[in-house]
Amino acid sequence: MVAGPSYINLSDSKSDEETWLRGPTIYGMEFFDKHCHFGNEVELTKANLDHLKSQVNDYKPQIPYYVCKMGKTTNNLTRGKMTFNKEYTEEHLKNYLTVPTTIPITSNTNAWVGTRVRINKVATGHAVITTNWPDVVMGAEIKDGDICMFCFYDGTRELGCFVTRLSN
Numbered sequence: 001m002v003a004g005p006s007y008i009n010l011s012d013s014k015s016d017e018e019t020w021l022r023g024p025t026i027y028g029m030e031f032f033d034k035h036c037h038f039g040n041e042v043e044l045t046k047a048n049l050d051h052l053k054s055q056v057n058d059y060k061p062q063i064p065y066y067v068c069k070m071g072k073t074t075n076n077l078t079r080g081k082m083t084f085n086k087e088y089t090e091e092h093l094k095n096y097l098t099v100p101t102t103i104p105i106t107s108n109t110n111a112w113v114g115t116r117v118r119i120n121k122v123a124t125g126h127a128v129i130t131t132n133w134p135d136v137v138m139g140a141e142i143k144d145g146d147i148c149m150f151c152f153y154d155g156t157r158e159l160g161c162f163v164t165r166l167s168n
Contacts, residue, residue: 020044022067024085032056037088039068042147048166055149055164063092066150067166075144077134084150086125093152096159097121105129105136105161113139119159140165 022028023041035056044052052067066088074082084093100120107113118131140163142148147166152159 017045020049024087034064035060036065036067036149037092039066039085039088042067042069044147044166048147051164051166052149055151059151061151062154063152064088066152068148068150070142070144070146070148072144074133075137075142077138080134080137082129082133084127089121089125089127093119093127093159094121096154097127101158102131103159103161104155105132105163107136107140107163107165115139117161136163 020028020030021041021043022033022036022038024038026038026041027033030053032052036052052065055065066084074080089097097120100118102116102118105113105115105117113136115132115135117129117133117136119127119129122128136142142163142165149164149166151162151164153162154160
């Protein structure tokens with residue numbers, strides 16, 4: 001793993017706001033970086049960064065947070081699904097996904113969302129949440145382009161997940 005700059009200023013001349021860029025091949029050396037897996041390229045604002053740092057300071061997970069920018073496929077309310085990349089699945093989820101299973105997932109982004117979703121490892125090696133995922137998207141008001149953080153945890157008898165939307 002090669003460390004990159006702790007931030008990359010992506011702002012244009014009209015804005016003085018700095019943004020931090022992270023992704024599968026864009027690493028940083030901030031404290032939170034060792035507790036996060038970035039599933040795709042995300043551009044973090046100062047507010048996103050502060051939220052992420054606060055979360056990591058409050059709770060250092062056994063399974064690293066999965067942070068990603070949500071897209072149209074993820075947010076489709078009729079056939080939506082959440083896909084986690086192969087590397088994260090292999091390193092952190094595969095032992096829980098020997099057979100397709102349902103897990104509890106919660107979010108308190110705007111309104112409390114609590115449901116069970118189906119998650120399994122598909123032939124491509126990715127973990128995918130399908131059944132009831134659109135309920136999570138609607139309840140947590142997740143939109144295309146939002147940055148979300150998934151906290152998987154090993155419950156007393158099963159894997160669970162808490163999702164937080166970092167962007168406003």
